[in-house]
Amino acid sequence: MSALKTMLNPKVTAVVGVSTSNPFSPGNVIFRKLAFEHGLPTYPINPKGGKVEGVDVYKSIAEAPNDIELVVISVPAKYVPSVLEQCGEKGIKSVIVVSGGFSEVGSSGVSLQAEIVEIANKHNISMVGPNCIGVYVPDVLDTFFLPSERVARSTKGHAAIISQSGGWLIERLEEFADRRVGIAAAISIGNAAQTKVTDFIEHFGNDKNVNVIVCYLEGFSEGEGREFVEACKNIAQKKPVVVLKGGKSEAGHRATQSHTSSLAGIQAVASAAFKQYGVIHAVDEDEVMAYAKVFSFAPKYMMSDRIGTLSVSGGHGVIASDEASSYGLEFPLFSEEEQSMMREVMTPAYRSIASFRNPCDLTGSASDIDYEKVLDIMLSFDNIDAGLLLLLPYAPGISLQIGARVANVSKQHPKTVVAYVPDLNKYEVITRGFELNGIPVADTIEEAVQMLNGIRARTRYLQKIGVC
Amino acid sequence: MSALKTMLNPKVTAVVGVSTSNPFSPGNVIFRKLAFEHGLPTYPINPKGGKVEGVDVYKSIAEAPNDIELVVISVPAKYVPSVLEQCGEKGIKSVIVVSGGFSEVGSSGVSLQAEIVEIANKHNISMVGPNCIGVYVPDVLDTFFLPSERVARSTKGHAAIISQSGGWLIERLEEFADRRVGIAAAISIGNAAQTKVTDFIEHFGNDKNVNVIVCYLEGFSEGEGREFVEACKNIAQKKPVVVLKGGKSEAGHRATQSHTSSLAGIQAVASAAFKQYGVIHAVDEDEVMAYAKVFSFAPKYMMSDRIGTLSVSGGHGVIASDEASSYGLEFPLFSEEEQSMMREVMTPAYRSIASFRNPCDLTGSASDIDYEKVLDIMLSFDNIDAGLLLLLPYAPGISLQIGARVANVSKQHPKTVVAYVPDLNKYEVITRGFELNGIPVADTIEEAVQMLNGIRARTRYLQKIGVC
Numbered sequence: 010m011s012a013l014k015t016m017l018n019p020k021v022t023a024v025v026g027v028s029t030s031n032p033f034s035p036g037n038v039i040f041r042k043l044a045f046e047h048g049l050p051t052y053p054i055n056p057k058g059g060k061v062e063g064v065d066v067y068k069s070i071a072e073a074p075n076d077i078e079l080v081v082i083s084v085p086a087k088y089v090p091s092v093l094e095q096c097g098e099k100g101i102k103s104v105i106v107v108s109g110g111f112s113e114v115g116s117s118g119v120s121l122q123a124e125i126v127e128i129a130n131k132h133n134i135s136m137v138g139p140n141c142i143g144v145y146v147p148d149v150l151d152t153f154f155l156p157s158e159r160v161a162r163s164t165k166g167h168a169a170i171i172s173q174s175g176g177w178l179i180e181r182l183e184e185f186a187d188r189r190v191g192i193a194a195a196i197s198i199g200n201a202a203q204t205k206v207t208d209f210i211e212h213f214g215n216d217k218n219v220n221v222i223v224c225y226l227e228g229f230s231e232g233e234g235r236e237f238v239e240a241c242k243n244i245a246q247k248k249p250v251v252v253l254k255g256g257k258s259e260a261g262h263r264a265t266q267s268h269t270s271s272l273a274g275i276q277a278v279a280s281a282a283f284k285q286y287g288v289i290h291a292v293d294e295d296e297v298m299a300y301a302k303v304f305s306f307a308p309k310y311m312m313s314d315r316i317g318t319l320s321v322s323g324g325h326g327v328i329a330s331d332e333a334s335s336y337g338l339e340f341p342l343f344s345e346e347e348q349s350m351m352r353e354v355m356t357p358a359y360r361s362i363a364s365f366r367n368p369c370d371l372t373g374s375a376s377d378i379d380y381e382k383v384l385d386i387m388l389s390f391d392n393i394d395a396g397l398l399l400l401l402p403y404a405p406g407i408s409l410q411i412g413a414r415v416a417n418v419s420k421q422h423p424k425t426v427v428a429y430v431p432d433l434n435k436y437e438v439i440t441r442g443f444e445l446n447g448i449p450v451a452d453t454i455e456e457a458v459q460m461l462n463g464i465r466a467r468t469r470y471l472q473k474i475g476v477c
Numbered sequence: 478m479s480a481l482k483t484m485l486n487p488k489v490t491a492v493v494g495v496s497t498s499n500p501f502s503p504g505n506v507i508f509r510k511l512a513f514e515h516g517l518p519t520y521p522i523n524p525k526g527g528k529v530e531g532v533d534v535y536k537s538i539a540e541a542p543n544d545i546e547l548v549v550i551s552v553p554a555k556y557v558p559s560v561l562e563q564c565g566e567k568g569i570k571s572v573i574v575v576s577g578g579f580s581e582v583g584s585s586g587v588s589l590q591a592e593i594v595e596i597a598n599k600h601n602i603s604m605v606g607p608n609c610i611g612v613y614v615p616d617v618l619d620t621f622f623l624p625s626e627r628v629a630r631s632t633k634g635h636a637a638i639i640s641q642s643g644g645w646l647i648e649r650l651e652e653f654a655d656r657r658v659g660i661a662a663a664i665s666i667g668n669a670a671q672t673k674v675t676d677f678i679e680h681f682g683n684d685k686n687v688n689v690i691v692c693y694l695e696g697f698s699e700g701e702g703r704e705f706v707e708a709c710k711n712i713a714q715k716k717p718v719v720v721l722k723g724g725k726s727e728a729g730h731r732a733t734q735s736h737t738s739s740l741a742g743i744q745a746v747a748s749a750a751f752k753q754y755g756v757i758h759a760v761d762e763d764e765v766m767a768y769a770k771v772f773s774f775a776p777k778y779m780m781s782d783r784i785g786t787l788s789v790s791g792g793h794g795v796i797a798s799d800e801a802s803s804y805g806l807e808f809p810l811f812s813e814e815e816q817s818m819m820r821e822v823m824t825p826a827y828r829s830i831a832s833f834r835n836p837c838d839l840t841g842s843a844s845d846i847d848y849e850k851v852l853d854i855m856l857s858f859d860n861i862d863a864g865l866l867l868l869l870p871y872a873p874g875i876s877l878q879i880g881a882r883v884a885n886v887s888k889q890h891p892k893t894v895v896a897y898v899p900d901l902n903k904y905e906v907i908t909r910g911f912e913l914n915g916i917p918v919a920d921t922i923e924e925a926v927q928m929l930n931g932i933r934a935r936t937r938y939l940q941k942i943g944v945c
Binding site for chain 1: 582623628640642643645655725731732761762789792793795796799800802803808810829834835838840869921
């Protein structure tokens with residue numbers, strides 16, 4: 010495992026496959042990122058020698074200095090075995106093979122891939138790839154060969170992402186940045202010829218800096234699926250593991266074969282196995298985002314399925330009810346007594362038009378203080394396990410302070426609470442007010458319900474194994 | 478129907494219920510919007526007289542001038558009957574009742590609501606509401622009592638929205654503005670005491686400026702459901718009608734009752750009936766957006782279920798395949814000959830790593846011209862009915878011109894094409910390039926598939942009734 014630790018935090022790196030004529034070649038992009046953006050001592054390597062960006066080029070790994078901890082290989086596939094052999098002879102333990110042209114292109118590539126695995130194993134090298142875009146650790150390193158201006162710089166945080174698709178990974182980085190979810194590391198695993206998703210699950214499972222692990226999987230070769238869920242079983246006791254499985258449909262599965270040459274996969278048993286082993290199974294990219302975000306907040310438990318909901322628009326309550334129902338979550342009808350308790354704290358002029366049956370609709374006449382007071386009462390009810398706050402800041406009585414105000418009420422209660430605020434720049438102050446005070450904010454009503462579903466699924470697993 | 482036409486384009490209006498002491502009262506907000514933002518001659522009315530914003534206040538509708546075409550009533554419920562009576566006596570045919578306190582608050586409100594319907598009917602008044610936020614027609618009028626700085630100003634366009642929830646409507650206006658979908662009109666129908674959703678369906682169905690009608694429904698009173706689908710049957714021959722039905726779950730249904738007092742609704746038969754009558758049934762807000770947007774482009778037909786897909790990331794193809802499959806749409810496997818035809822036009826250096834089986838993955842090495850050339854070949858294949866373009870502009874060979882370039886290739890073919898581009902400001906040029914050239918752009922892969930599903934559903938209906 011320590012080779013992976015070095016891979017994600019090397020002191021000195023080398024890039025094999027820089028071009029002295031094409032500054033836009035993948036090797037050069039990677040070299041510039043490592044050397045200049047991240048300030049890592051990095052040796053550029055090309056058999057022809059010369060200079061790249063004013064830096065002397067070494068003709069081979071063998072000729073380069075001895076302090077290299079990570080090598081990134083970006084040369085045509087047929088040259089990869091000899092470069093890897095040199096890495097082994099030099100005692101380098103961490104290598105990322107960006108090059109394509111292996112198992113994903115058919116039988117010739119399959120044997121070449123077997124060859125590099127054998128070399129890596131012989132020398133105890135931890136090899137990521139081939140056919141990957143490598144690894145990204147905020148503030149530390151970035152081996153993605155994509156131009157920097159095209160990829161979001163994520164903030165440092167506590168979510169680790171592992172993906173069998175580089176494109177999918179890049180998009181998640183953009184999305185996580187946009188949704189203010191910090192990243193601990195992002196791994197493009199490529200063909201996973203030697204280092205597997207499971208290795209990184211175990212690595213991040215034991216990394217105290219990581220709060221949630223997010224995986225995109227397309228398939229496993231024989232036996233790997235079992236290893237994966239066994240690893241998850243151990244890790245899920247410590248932290249949530251969220252998995253999206255691509256290739257459910259016939260065409261989708263065909264596409265995974267053309268893409269990473271993975272075998273039939275474990276779709277049929279995936280959902281049940283994931284559930285048994287505590288893996289949180291996301292069915293689409295929206296759920297991935299909802300679960301990643303909510304767990305980055307380390308939410309309180311949700312001990313049963315019952316939600317109390319406050320809105321300022323009847324339609325929002327209706328839509329949330331329908332969504333919750335599709336996830337098996339309930340909105341219990343509040344008793345007459347409970348309804349009276351809430352009604353009593355509302356501004357008298359609006360009491361008669363508000364509804365408190367759950368979902369509660371405080372109406373467009375409600376103000377911040379109505380929302381605070383009713384929430385404080387609602388969160389004290391024994392018949393709910395979580396609070397769902399639907400904010401429609403168009404109502405004239407709702408101010409931009411409502412996020413922080415309501416979050417501070419929530420803090421007084423042991424129940425988990427999530428909020429929905431429309432995704433508009435003008436409401437950024439509301440969203441920040443919630444999030445800086447520990448309440449995750451969803452972009453859509455559906456996402457807010459998915460967040461609660463994620464919390465409930467995780468709590469249910471922890472209840473099953475006796476943790477809570 | 479002409480009273481609705483006047484309601485949406487009045488020459489002179491009056492607002493009953495302005496306050497001379499509280500400039501933020503709903504009546505005052507509405508008065509300022511009509512008089513100053515929209516420059517409509519508008520009489521403020523309050524029994525006490527005085528001045529509002531420097532304008533003389535009339536003491537009643539009876540005392541106001543005779544040229545009023547639309548009256549907006551925002552007074553406590555108990556005063557609404559007498560105001561409405563005065564409107565009738567003055568020969569005013571269009572009235573919007575913003576006031577709450579009718580059927581949505583229980584039995585006392587039910588009888589008051591029956592009373593105002595009787596008055597409106599007696600005088601042949603078309604009355605929208607009560608308990609609504611009224612109507613919004615870009616550049617013409619806006620009776621929403623929400624502060625202007627809180628609500629997006631939609632651009633003028635061809636989508637009409639009718640909603641039983643004011644909150645839902647406001648959010649769609651924000652979302653449509655954000656997604657560049659123009660609005661012809663937006664109607665908050667409230668309790669729909671007299672003027673029904675069906676009346677507006679018919680009105681917009683016959684309005685040549687409207688390309689697509691979008692409805693949010695929570696329920697119908699007895700007999701109304703049948704009238705609604707019959708109206709849709711007529712209108713759907715001319716233009717798409719997209720419906721989202723809220724209140725599917727028990728709690729959701731309970732919420733609709735507390736909200737607009739609608740009866741049991743037609744959920745059980747809704748989906749089948751909608752399909753039979755050509756209504757496009759959206760299951761959630763994401764589908765509403767996808768369908769509204771794609772039909773605002775007046776897309777070409779999609780004669781069968783088969784899609785050809787181009788991506789530059791294998792993972793995107795996998796996810797699109799899975800999504801398409803869940804909608805019953807297919808990605809046919811391209812023949813060896815077809816694959817060769819596409820491979821031949823690729824840049825030689827990348828031919829061997831690209832995949833053309835469908836979904837086609839041109840890889841992160843592809844350039845604009847590869848994308849153009851392969852698309853041109855693919856759209857000529859007889860075994861697909863539509864093109865799905867998945868753009869990952871992070872690839873270094875993809876320029877910001879790709880949208881316009883690819884759209885211009887699509888124009889040469891009779892097949893419908895939609896695109897996915899990540900929703901980031903930096904790709905705005907790509908998105909505009911597509912959309913200005915007639916290709917709708919989705920925010921997510923899922924939305925792109927939903928757009929094709931909407932086109933396919935509509936084409937299927939038009940095939941059934943012999944239109945295409």
